[in-house]
Amino acid sequence: MGRQTEENRPQDRRANVTRRFTVSGFMLALLSLPVLAGLAGTIGPAFGYLPALGGDHVTFDHFADLAAQPHLLRSSLVSLATGLVTTGVSVVMVMLFTAGYAGTRMFSRIQHMVSPLLAVPHAAAAFGLAFLVAPSGLIIRLLSPGLTGYTSPPDWLVPQDPLGLTVMAGLVVKEMPFLFLVTLSALPQVPVAQTRTVTANLGYGRIRGFLIGSWPLLYRQIRLPVFAVLAYAGSVVDVAMILGPALPAPLPVRITGWMADSDLRLRFLASAGAVLQFGLTLMAVALWLIAERVGAFLLRRISGSGIRQPNDQWICRIACAAMAVSAAIVFLGLLVLFLWSIAGLWPFPSLLPDNMTLQSWTRALPQAVTPIVTTIALAGGSATIGLVLAIGLLWQGSLRAGGALRVVLYLPLVVPQLCFVFGLQILWLTLGLDASFPLLLFVHLIFVLPYAVLSLSQPWQALDRRYETVATGLGKSPLQVLLLVRLPMLTRACLTAFAVGFAVSAGLYLPTLLIGAGRIVTITTEAVALSSGGDRRAIGVYALLQTLVPFAGFLIASLVPHLLFRDRRAMRI
Amino acid sequence: MKPDGKTDGLHLEAISIRLHGRTLLSLSALVRPGDILTVMGPSGSGKSALLAYLGGFLDPVFKASGRISIDGLDLTGIAVEHRRCGMLFQDPLLFPHLSVGGNLLFGLTPSIARRDQRRRMAEQALIDVELEGFFDRDPATLSGGQKARVALQRVMLSAPRFLLLDEPFSKLDTDLRQQTRALIFSRAKSAGLPIVLVTHDRADSDAAGGNVVVIGEESSR
Numbered sequence: 017m018g019r020q021t022e023e024n025r026p027q028d029r030r031a032n033v034t035r036r037f038t039v040s041g042f043m044l045a046l047l048s049l050p051v052l053a054g055l056a057g058t059i060g061p062a063f064g065y066l067p068a069l070g071g072d073h074v075t076f077d078h079f080a081d082l083a084a085q086p087h088l089l090r091s092s093l094v095s096l097a098t099g100l101v102t103t104g105v106s107v108v109m110v111m112l113f114t115a116g117y118a119g120t121r122m123f124s125r126i127q128h129m130v131s132p133l134l135a136v137p138h139a140a141a142a143f144g145l146a147f148l149v150a151p152s153g154l155i156i157r158l159l160s161p162g163l164t165g166y167t168s169p170p171d172w173l174v175p176q177d178p179l180g181l182t183v184m185a186g187l188v189v190k191e192m193p194f195l196f197l198v199t200l201s202a203l204p205q206v207p208v209a210q211t212r213t214v215t216a217n218l219g220y221g222r223i224r225g226f227l228i229g230s231w232p233l234l235y236r237q238i239r240l241p242v243f244a245v246l247a248y249a250g251s252v253v254d255v256a257m258i259l260g261p262a263l264p265a266p267l268p269v270r271i272t273g274w275m276a277d278s279d280l281r282l283r284f285l286a287s288a289g290a291v292l293q294f295g296l297t298l299m300a301v302a303l304w305l306i307a308e309r310v311g312a313f314l315l316r317r318i319s320g321s322g323i324r325q326p327n328d329q330w331i332c333r334i335a336c337a338a339m340a341v342s343a344a345i346v347f348l349g350l351l352v353l354f355l356w357s358i359a360g361l362w363p364f365p366s367l368l369p370d371n372m373t374l375q376s377w378t379r380a381l382p383q384a385v386t387p388i389v390t391t392i393a394l395a396g397g398s399a400t401i402g403l404v405l406a407i408g409l410l411w412q413g414s415l416r417a418g419g420a421l422r423v424v425l426y427l428p429l430v431v432p433q434l435c436f437v438f439g440l441q442i443l444w445l446t447l448g449l450d451a452s453f454p455l456l457l458f459v460h461l462i463f464v465l466p467y468a469v470l471s472l473s474q475p476w477q478a479l480d481r482r483y484e485t486v487a488t489g490l491g492k493s494p495l496q497v498l499l500l501v502r503l504p505m506l507t508r509a510c511l512t513a514f515a516v517g518f519a520v521s522a523g524l525y526l527p528t529l530l531i532g533a534g535r536i537v538t539i540t541t542e543a544v545a546l547s548s549g550g551d552r553r554a555i556g557v558y559a560l561l562q563t564l565v566p567f568a569g570f571l572i573a574s575l576v577p578h579l580l581f582r583d584r585r586a587m588r589i
Numbered sequence: 590m591k592p593d594g595k596t597d598g599l600h601l602e603a604i605s606i607r608l609h610g611r612t613l614l615s616l617s618a619l620v621r622p623g624d625i626l627t628v629m630g631p632s633g634s635g636k637s638a639l640l641a642y643l644g645g646f647l648d649p650v651f652k653a654s655g656r657i658s659i660d661g662l663d664l665t666g667i668a669v670e671h672r673r674c675g676m677l678f679q680d681p682l683l684f685p686h687l688s689v690g691g692n693l694l695f696g697l698t699p700s701i702a703r704r705d706q707r708r709r710m711a712e713q714a715l716i717d718v719e720l721e722g723f724f725d726r727d728p729a730t731l732s733g734g735q736k737a738r739v740a741l742q743r744v745m746l747s748a749p750r751f752l753l754l755d756e757p758f759s760k761l762d763t764d765l766r767q768q769t770r771a772l773i774f775s776r777a778k779s780a781g782l783p784i785v786l787v788t789h790d791r792a793d794s795d796a797a798g799g800n801v802v803v804i805g806e807e808s809s810r
Contacts, residue, residue, distance in 0.1 A: 490744070
C-alpha cells in the first residue's frame with residue numbers, strides 16, 4: 017500500500033500549499049455540507065421540529081406513529097435484506113470472475129459487454145427485467161404453451177414477490193457492472209499477474225491463488241464503492257417501486273410515498289421513516305463489517321491449510337456464465353421494452369406481437385419532449401460542472417490516497433439519498449424558496465461529481481508525467497501544460513467522465529422527484545411514474561427514451577475523439 | 590567553439606542532494622558551452638534526482654542545496670518553466686495529439702511571433718535533420734530514429750540555455766544510437782550549449798568525450 021502511494025504521488029513542482037487547501041476546502045464543503053445539512057433537515061422534523069409546519073417542540077410521537085404503521089417490520093427487513101444480498105452477490109460474482117479470468121481474452125470480452133450496461137438507467141433495466149419475468153413476460157411466452165401448457169398468464173406474484181427477490185435481481189444486474197468496472201480501474205495498482213505466476217508455480221488454482229494473493233489488496237481499493245452499493249441497494253426507491261412487493265412495499269418506497277403526500281403533516285412521519293432508514297443502512301454496514309471479518313478469517317484459514325485446489329475451472333465457468341447471464345438480462349430487457357413500444361395487439365402465448373405500430377411512439381413523443389429537454393439540460397449542466405471540478409481536483413493533486421477528500425467524495429454515495437435529499441428539500445421550503453432548476457442542478461452535481469472523479473482519476477494518474485516535464489522544460493506555464501498537453505491527451509478520458517456524469521444525472525430518480533417537487537420532471541421521473549399504471553406500451557417508449565439519452569452521451573464520447581484525432585494513430589486507443 | 594566573452598558556461602557549485610538525511614550525491618562542476626558533462630552511476634544512485642534538480646522539478650521529498658548558474662545568471666530559484674533547460678528522455682515523448690509540425694511549433698520560442706515565420710523555422714528544423722516534408726505527419730507513424738530527431742529539434746527550437754540528457758539513446762538499437770548521439774552532440778556544440786548527460790552506458794560517455802563524474806557506490810571522482 018505504502019509503495020503504491022509513493023508511485024502514484026504526482027511530482028509536485030513547488031507545492032502551492034495555500035491554493036491546494038483552498039480548493040480542497042471548497043470541495044469538502046461543497047460535498048459534505050449538503051449531506052450534513054440534509055441529514056439535519058431530516059432528523060429535526062423526525063423529532064417534531066419543523067417550524068414551517070407548526071412543529072416547535074421535541075417529541076417522539078412521530079416515531080410512535082411510524083411504529084404503528086402496518087407491516088413496518090416486514091418492509092424494513094425486506095429493504096435491509098435487499099441491500100445485503102445485492103451487495104454480497106455482486107461482490108462475489110465480480111470477485112470470482114476476476115479471479116478466474118483477469119488478464120485473459122475472455123476478461124476483455126466480458127469487459128466490453130458489461131461496460132455499456134453502466135449507461136442503462138436503473139429504472140429502465142428494472143422495467144426490462146419486469147417484462148422478462150412477469151407471468152405474461154417474454155420468458156413464459158418462450159416456453160408457452162409448448163412446455164408449460166399455459167394459454168393464459170399464470171397467477172404468479174412476480175415481479176412483486178413478497179421476499180423482494182426480483183428487486184435483488186434487478187439491482188444485481190446493475191450493481192455488478194458498476195463494481196466490475198471499479199475493480200477494473202483498481203487492477204493496475206495490484207500486481208495480479210505476478211501474484212498469479214507465483215501462486216500457480218506453487219500449484220495453486222487460479223481462484224484460490226487470487227483469493228489468497230490478490231483479493232485482499234484489491235478489495236481494500238474497492239471498499240468504498242462496495243459500501244456505496246450497500247447503501248444504495250438498501251434504500252433504492254425506483255427499482256423497488258417497479259419490481260418490489262406491494263403490500264407492504266419496501267420501506268424506502270413507503271417513505272417516498274409519505275414525503276410526496278399532499279397531506280403535509282405526513283412529512284413528520286416521512287422524516288421519522290428516513291431516520292429509521294438511516295439506522296437500517298448503518299445496521300447493514302455493521303453486518304457487512306462482520307461479514308468482512310468472517311471472510312478475512314476464512315481466507316486466513318484457507319491460506320494456512322496449504323490446500324491447492326488446482327482444478328477450479330468449473331467455478332471459473334460458473335462465474336463467467338453468471339456475468340454473461342446478468343449482462344444478457346439487461347440487453348434482453350431492452351429488447352422486450354422495444355418490442356412492447358412498437359407492439360400493436362400482443363395476446364398472451366404469442367412470442368411476438370401480432371402487428372407492429374408506431375402509435376405508442378407518436379402518442380408519447382409530444383409529451384416527452386419537455387422532460388427530455390429538461391433531462392439533457394440537467395445532465396449536460398451537472399456533467400460539465402462536475403468534469404471541470406474533477407479536473408481541478410486532480411490537477412491540484414488533492415485526491416491522494418487516504419486523504420479526507422477521497423472519503424468525503426463518497427459521502428453522497430454512502431449516505432442513502434432518501435435520508436439527506438428529503439432534509440434538503442425541507443430546509444429549502446423552510447427558507448421559503450421554491451423548486452428551482454439551479455437547486456436541482458446543484459443536487460445533481462453532488463451525485464455526478466464523485467462518479468466524474470472516479471472515472472477520470474485512473475487515466476489521469478496513468479498519463480506519463482514526463483510529457484508535462486518536457487512541456488514545462490520548453491517554457492510552458494502550468495496552466496498552459498494543462499490546457500495544451502494534459503487535457504488534449506486525456507480527451508477521451510474527459511469525455512468518458514462527462515458521459516458517466518451525464519448518465520448518472522439522467523438516471524437520478526429520487527433527488528429529482530423530491531427537489532423538483534413535481535414541477536421539474538425528467539424522463540426518468542416520468543418513466544417511473546408510469547410503473548403504477550401498467551401501460552406496457554407507454555412504459556416501453558419511456559424506458560427506451562430514458563436509456564437513449566445517456567447512451568447518446570456515451571456515443572458522442574466515443575465518436576468525438578475519432579473525429580478530432582482522425583490522423584493521430586496513438587490517440588485512437 | 591569559442592565562448593563569446595560573456596558566456597562562460599554552466600556552473601554547478603556545491604550541489605548536494607539528500608533523501609531522508611542520507612546524502613545521495615554532491616558535485617561541483619563547470620560545463621563550458623559545447624562541452625559535455627557525463628554523470629554515471631547505477632540506478633538509485635541519484636542520477637535522476639540530479640537531473641530533476643538541474644531542471645527544476647525535484648520532488649520535495651528530496652532536500653537539495655547548491656547553486657546553479659549559467660553565464661552569470663543564477664538559475665537556482667527560477668521556476669522550471671522559466672529556466673529554459675532543454676530535456677531529452679529515453680523516450681522521444683512527442684505529443685500524440687499534435688502533428689510533427691505541431692510538436693515543433695509547441696517547442697519554438699514565442700519570441701518569434703509571426704505565423705509564417707514560425708512555420709518556416711519549423712520546416713527548416715525538419716530539413717536540418719533530413720525530415721523534409723514531415724510537418725503534417727502523425728508522430729505515431731515515425732520510426733524510432735525519426736522520432737528522436739523530432740524530439741531533438743523540438744528542444745533546440747525552444748532556445749534552451751543548456752541541455753539535460755536522461756539516457757536519451759537507451760531505447761534505440763546500437764547503430765541508430767550512434768547516429769542519434771552524434772547528431773545531438775554536434776547540434777549542441779554548434780549551438781554552443783553546455784550539456785549534462787546522465788547514463789549508465791560507457792559508450793555514451795566515451796562518445797561524449799568530456800568530463801565524467803561517477804556517483805553512487807564509488808566516490809565522486
